[in-house]
Amino acid sequence: MSQSTCVELNQLEFQWPGASFPLLHIPHLQIQQGERVLLRGASGSGKSTLLSLIAGVHQARPNQVHVLGHDLAQLSQRQRDRLRANEIGYIFQQFNLLPYLSAVENVVLAARFAPARVARLKGEAGSYHELAEHLLTQLGLAEQDSKRPAHQLSVGQQQRVAAARALFGRPALIIADEPTSALDIDHRDNFIEVLFNACEVHHTTLLFVTHDGSLAHHFQRAIELNEINQAAGGR
Numbered sequence: 001m002s003q004s005t006c007v008e009l010n011q012l013e014f015q016w017p018g019a020s021f022p023l024l025h026i027p028h029l030q031i032q033q034g035e036r037v038l039l040r041g042a043s044g045s046g047k048s049t050l051l052s053l054i055a056g057v058h059q060a061r062p063n064q065v066h067v068l069g070h071d072l073a074q075l076s077q078r079q080r081d082r083l084r085a086n087e088i089g090y091i092f093q094q095f096n097l098l099p100y101l102s103a104v105e106n107v108v109l110a111a112r113f114a115p116a117r118v119a120r121l122k123g124e125a126g127s128y129h130e131l132a133e134h135l136l137t138q139l140g141l142a143e144q145d146s147k148r149p150a151h152q153l154s155v156g157q158q159q160r161v162a163a164a165r166a167l168f169g170r171p172a173l174i175i176a177d178e179p180t181s182a183l184d185i186d187h188r189d190n191f192i193e194v195l196f197n198a199c200e201v202h203h204t205t206l207l208f209v210t211h212d213g214s215l216a217h218h219f220q221r222a223i224e225l226n227e228i229n230q231a232a233g234g235r
């Protein structure tokens, strides 16, 4: 695996416990550091499952998933959690914000248990709260909204908080699972612009799931899951 490879899959096979068929069998996939990749596929085809395997939330077998040079199956649970906290910003399909914390506090939380993010933030001027607020402003959240508890924000606003949390402290890889589905067109375009600029400036890899075909031109590569997935149970 070369220095600049961010994600590499080799003979990845995955079957959910209790399922009759394997969901995924991906012979090979390589994503370079800094690449922006769109992942497409029918509902239920396994996109979110694949993202969770790359993030180390669910486990593949040895040699099947390498992220930033690490074979995830060879890491302990603690090492996997650490790698994820430091180097992977995950924007979930359901945002997973802590409802009673403010938007800013949700963002700052990304630096907790993430010493590498903290080290990178130390190089920037301002407190964590100021840096988080700045990021939220860039993503189009008004200053007064960034102080409100997440559960009082609209779905689109929560989505922007989730993106800021993923970007905070510049992880190497951003995984975004349909992050624009709740946004109107203006907010979507602004969201995409800020996310892509941040990725470009910091040479961050972006793996992005969307059903929105009009976003395809923003990406260097589009992957159709059904084309790379050879599992009988995959669609």
Ligand SMILES: Nc1ncnc2c1ncn2[C@@H]1O[C@H](COP(=O)(O)OP(=O)(O)OP(=O)(O)O)[C@@H](O)[C@H]1O
Pocket (backbone or CB within 6 Å): 016, 017, 023, 041, 042, 043, 044, 045, 046, 047, 048, 049, 050, 093
């Ligand atoms: N935690 C789980 N336990 C068991 N089966 C699961 C689990 N999560 C997902 N699945 C199954 O895996 C298959 C793929 O689900 P997944 O969420 O990865 O699809 P998806 O491509 O992300 O779909 P969508 O576009 O609707 O989000 C589905 O059949 C689903 O029922």
Ligand SMILES: [Mg+2]
Pocket (backbone or CB within 6 Å): 047, 048, 049, 093, 177
């Ligand atoms: Mg999904």
